[in-house]
Amino acid sequence: MSNVKESTDVLVVGGGMAGLAGALALRENGADVTLVEVAPAFGEVGAGLQMAPNASRVLKRWGLLEKALEIGVQPKHLVFRDAVTGEELTRQTLGGEFEERYGAPYVVIHRSDLHRILLEACQAAGVTLVNDVLVQKVETGGDRARAYSAKGEVFEADAILAADGLKSTLRGTVANDGPVNSAYVAYRGTVPITEETPATDLEDVIVYLGPNCHLVQYPLRKGQLLNTVAVFKSPSFERGEEQYGGVDELQAAYKDCVPAVQEALKNLATGIRWPMYDRDPIENWVAGRMALIGDAAHPMLQYLAQGACQALEDAAVLQDAARNRVFTPEGIDAGAWEAAFRDFNEERAARTARVQRTARIWGESWHVDGVARVLRNMLFKSRGDNNFQYNDWLYGRNEPGAPAEVPAGAVLAGA
Incomplete structure (x- = not known):
């Protein structure tokens, strides 16, 4: 075809x-990979x-963890507090036994930093x-797939x-x-850490749970920045307005919260x-020689902090599925891609569906009021x-694989 722009083993x-992540995983297998992006x-x-x-x-696994640790932060604890009273509800120590049990650290990192690490790894890999x-x-019919721009x-x-x-x-x-409208929106911000920043904010991931709202804070870039995320139920978003002209909704959502939240x-x-959509x-997720990955396959609400995590899991499973099916001692078996994609789909769909559903339930439990809030706090404490x-089931070393049977929504994480 005269207008063919590129021919490659894999197009991302x-x-x-x-x-x-998918491009890097398949390139590591030995594939010729081309990635196209709509942004300039x-x-x-x-x-x-x-x-x-x-x-x-x-x-x-990909030799990139040290780079993430160089720019990221390893928080000491994940702490949940009631946004109305300020009382601590529960905490998880993230070092020691936690890290040993799960075989890797809990890291908070700026999105642009993780993106840059993956981008540079792709460039270095070719x-x-x-x-x-x-x-x-x-x-996707026939022995080749075609993408039209x-x-x-x-x-x-x-x-x-x-x-x-x-x-x-x-x-x-x-x-x-x-996409499904969740009725919730988020405002985000990063500010330099100063001498006035409370010391505890420099060590932990802190989540304040309030009626129809929550707030998350943690340090970034080796403690140089403080990251804040405020999530609340928005009447205007429920009406279908993605953006909104003022901050009155934001202020109203947190009016009953403790001074620490108000200040944040x-x-x-x-x-x-x-x-916030999912x-x-x-x-x-598969149509012949095409497979979805990441948010295209399983967009999820942020309450389990698993969007990027599940995308990385996707890439690791795809890497194994393709290695087992496509990359043979004799070379690349191009006809085996459909089987590799089916294996990938079968391995991932049930797990990511559970994460999606659990994130919804988890978000509901965060934002309750009245008797439900009292019971939630008792359970947490x-x-x-x-x-x-x-x-x-979420952090264990058996991923990707069948999750253990535990109560839906019962996991500690944060948006």
């Missing part, structure tokens, strides 16, 4: 966390993110990176990885659905807010530090 559509330059917006051990183990490409359609370019590949995010166009190949609101950048889980029964 999308240059976010999932796309870069690579980058990541947002503030901090939490990498639980199930994600930091993947970075360790992934071909192409910007300013909007893929509108994929055809808005400019008329055609990218040919043995396999295509769709990593085009929450509002994925390519998801329409396997599902007829759309000053750290937020209020020029833009982040509407999608209902789907069982099938009954849990002792280093009680791992509610964490193992």
Whole structure:
């Protein structure tokens, strides 16, 4: 075809966390990988993110964990407090027994820093990176897959990885659905840490739980920045307005919270807010030689802090599935991609569906009031530090695999 722009073993559509991780994983297997990104330059917006051990183990596998630790922070504790009274509800020590049990540390890192680490790893590994490409359609019939861009370019590949995010166009190949409005929005902000910053804010991930709202704080960049996220139920977002002209909703949502929470609101950048969407889980992510990955496959609410973590897990499982099916001693078996994608889908869909559903339930439990809040607080306070029964299914070393049977929503994490 005269308008074929690129021919490659694997084409990755999308240059976010999932796309870069998938590209790196398959390049490490030996594939010729081309990644196309709609933006004119690579980058990541947002503030901090939490990498639980199930994600930091993947970075360790790829030799990238030390780079993350060089720029990130290892918090000492994950602490939950009631936003109205300020009382501590429960805590988890994140070093020592926790790190030993799960085989890797809990790390908080700026999104742009993790994105840069993955991008540089892809560049060093030889992934071909192409910007300013909007893929509108994929055809997966025959012995090659083709992706068609808005400019008329055609990218040919043995396999295509769709990593085009929450509002994925390519998801329409396997599902007829759309993003689900959660009614909650987030404001985020990072500010320099000063002498006036409370010392405890420099050591822990702190989560304040309030009626229809919560607030999370933790340090970034070796303690140079303080990351703050405020999440609350928004009447305007419920009406369908992604952005809103003022901060009156934000102020109203936290009016009954303790002074520490009120003071933390000053750290937020209020020029833009982040509407919180997910999608209902789907069982099938594969159309022939194309597979979804990351938020294109399983967008989730942030309450378990697992969006980027699950994308890294996806890439690790895909790496193993492709190595077992496609990369043979004789060379690459291009015809085995469909089988590799089926193995990947089968391994991942049930686990990520559980994380999606649990995140929804977990968010509901955070934002209750009245009797439900009293009962929630009693339950939290009954849990002792280093009680791992509610964490193992998510952070355990058996990932990716069948989760243990524990109560839905029973895990400690934060947005």
